[in-house]
Amino acid sequence: MPTLRSLVLWDPIGSSRQILYFIGLFSNLQDLKIRYITLEEEWEGTSGAGLIPLSVPPLCGRLVLARFTKEKLVKDMITFFGGLRFRYMDLFRVKCVPLLLRACADTLEGLRLYPTDPYGEESF
Amino acid sequence: MSELKLYFTESHEAVRRAFDLSRNSSLRTLETTATSITTAGDIASGFLKTVLSTVASSLPLELITDYDICEVYCYMPTYVRLGAIEPNKRAADTLIQQARFKVFSEMYAVRQFRLVLRVDISDSFVQDGVRALECIVEEGRIDGELYHLPCEPVIQQFPR
Numbered sequence: 001m002p003t004l005r006s007l008v009l010w011d012p013i014g015s016s017r018q019i020l021y022f023i024g025l026f027s028n029l030q031d032l033k034i035r036y037i038t039l040e041e042e043w044e045g046t047s048g049a050g051l052i053p054l055s056v057p058p059l060c061g062r063l064v065l066a067r068f069t070k071e072k073l074v075k076d077m078i079t080f081f082g083g084l085r086f087r088y089m090d091l092f093r094v095k096c097v098p099l100l101l102r103a104c105a106d107t108l109e110g111l112r113l114y115p116t117d118p119y120g121e122e123s124f
Numbered sequence: 125m126s127e128l129k130l131y132f133t134e135s136h137e138a139v140r141r142a143f144d145l146s147r148n149s150s151l152r153t154l155e156t157t158a159t160s161i162t163t164a165g166d167i168a169s170g171f172l173k174t175v176l177s178t179v180a181s182s183l184p185l186e187l188i189t190d191y192d193i194c195e196v197y198c199y200m201p202t203y204v205r206l207g208a209i210e211p212n213k214r215a216a217d218t219l220i221q222q223a224r225f226k227v228f229s230e231m232y233a234v235r236q237f238r239l240v241l242r243v244d245i246s247d248s249f250v251q252d253g254v255r256a257l258e259c260i261v262e263e264g265r266i267d268g269e270l271y272h273l274p275c276e277p278v279i280q281q282f283p284r
Contacts, residue, residue: 090155097142105147112155113143115164115171 005061006031016073017048020080024053030061039067039093056081060107063100064090071096078103092117139174146180154179154237155188157244158195161224169227176234185237187228190244190282191257199256204249218263225264229273239275244282254279 004026012019012034023029059077063086074096078084084103090112091097101108145151154176161168179185193200198209198217228239241261243253257279 087150098144101143101145101148105149107150108148109150110153110155111145111148111151113175114156114160115168116160117171 002027005029006033008033008035010035011037015045015047015049016070016076017051019070019073020076021048021051021053023057023077024055024080027055027057029057029059031063032059033062033064034066034068034070035064036067036069039069041069044072053080058085060085060087062086062088062090065092065094065100067093069095071099074099074103088112136170136174139171140178143175143178145175145178148179149181150183151179151181151185152183153186153188155190158189158191158224161189161227162195162220169230172227172231173234176231176237179235185235186240187231187237188240188242189224189228190242191253193245193249193253196243196245196253196256196260199259200249200252201255204252218267221260221264222267225273228277232273232275237275239273239277240280241277242280242282247284250281254281 005028007023007026007029009019009032012022014022023032059081063084068091074084078099084100085107086100086104087107088110089100089104089108091100092114094100101111156172161172164171197205198214202208231237232239241257243250243257245253261277261279
């Protein structure tokens with residue numbers, strides 16, 4: 001799927017490395033949307049620990065995350081994709097907002113947020 | 125709503141830590157939704173003002189607020205509403221619209237921005253939605269809530 005530019009993952013199951021590997025299958029991917037139905041604490045198994053993404057997609061478009069607690073996935077994306085370059089982010093109930101904002105410090109042009117977002121509470 | 129409110133934060137410092145935009149040098153737009161402002165109630169203004177206060181980018185900033193059909197329903201023509209609006213429902217809705225404009229005014233005091241009110245409604249009713257939003261803005265002018273807002277709101281359609 002080299003021409004795919006936009007990917008939506010609803011409630012993806014798997015370790016961060018497995019999801020990262022899947023994302024890396026699309027070498028021209030620009031937009032990424034990951035939505036979880038329920039808010040669950042991050043749990044990370046060892047499945048796919050040795051998987052290395054096959055490509056480094058540009059990921060320079062829109063990032064939409066909802067009820068997202070997989071901070072390790074974001075850290076792996078930064079490591080394996082050489083940073084993040086999203087220009088727009090839509091974030092709701094995302095655990096790693098500061099990490100995302102720092103990673104896209106030079107590229108972020110638009111941010112969508114919600115006053116109903118619980119983020120900022122000490123106990124997530 | 126009380127259940128939802130359990131999740132909302134009232135700690136400005138926690139919000140500032142989570143949504144610190146001081147390093148985002150290319151930031152041009154902040155977006156939110158009319159529904160989330162209303163649902164968050166009293167917390168909305170503090171939340172948005174705190175986030176806005178962290179913006180360090182010197183670029184002109186746009187604040188875009190999306191209105192779905194529920195937020196403009198009372199102002200839609202009768203063929204869309206399929207029924208009459210009770211007078212107290214309309215009055216309650218006017219108060220909600222005024223409270224939202226007050227949030228915008230308070231935010232503007234923190235940092236200047238261009239206010240964009242965007243109609244996020246399916247194509248069939250989008251023109252009715254634009255007219256409904258124009259009515260809401262006009263009422264805001266008459267009621268005085270918009271006088272505190274030096275910038276003239278711009279009404280747009282959600283890009284599809």
